[in-house]
Amino acid sequence: MAPEIDLRGVRVLPGHLDADAQVRMLADLRAVARAAPFVRPVTRRGPMSVRTTSAGRLGWVTDRRGYRYEARHPETGAPWPPIPESVLAVWRAVSGVEVDPDSCLVNLYREGAKMGMHQDRDEGDFGYPVVSISLGDEALFRVGSVERGGRTASIWLRSGDVAVMGGAARLVHHGIDRVREGSSTLLEGGGRINVTLRVVR
Template identity: 60%
Template structure:
């Protein structure tokens, strides 16, 4: 089912259970090569999500600021973006370019992501695509102006969101998860994979 909310294209149940499991297996390979880290914001606050990435670039944050980086904080190169993930991008993004970054966010119990814009890329003409796996997450969407009216939708495992056009610079975030609402991740939690063109 396809929904359009404030310019966000939401594909409910796009990945069936078998496809979700394939992507999850590939994410586990990513995490083995580039372990999850708990990022620190430029102000010194620990984020509630843990992160890693795949592709030519990862997104990192520390006292030096928010940026895309060629290497994991541990110094190793990021692993390649898996074909199971690239297939979703090719099917839904409408982009002529392949993604250069697949950011992996893990939400444990109580984790959230405040409203923010994705604007650290070299060009904003390319969409951002997001894949949800595991527990339900309450996804909040706004407009390009901070403080604008927002709408929320629960994202379930297998849902895909594409942010392009008017939604490309819209504020968005995850207010909370329903911990334990999915059995995909054995110990609960939510994985969010965010694909983007960086350069």
């Protein structure tokens, strides 16, 4: 495992998951998607380029009314499936807190999908970190400041990398500028999955 990287306060843990662990986690996430199918979220600005699903007590959803957490899938009306143990194990290893997450957002990047600069601020207590797991194609991860605008720094996240946003970096703006298509063979048909764990309260 490569040394930890400090990206403007965000802890990046390169290669935290080895190849076998990535395969096992992907299988668990496929089971999540069978129970809670991916949807194309819509915001006030229009459709997002990623597809999303969730696991845990609460799932992150968005529509033209805004961003929020809900206890049920927006299309099926069913409760979200449990967060897989393979995913919880990463949180317990890197988060530094005793409380487990109650929301696991799964973003699927295909066909040129990206994620604009944003803050994770729909949660009730910013004292808990946000943990992000990368699977599949490499992605250019950009991190700014708590305030919008200004200087940023970027790094290519590879399959198996984990990022932890906590402390002073909990509310930094961040995003995915682009995905390097074909850089991984983990996902059938290519693409990238990002798993984001949060304590919502």
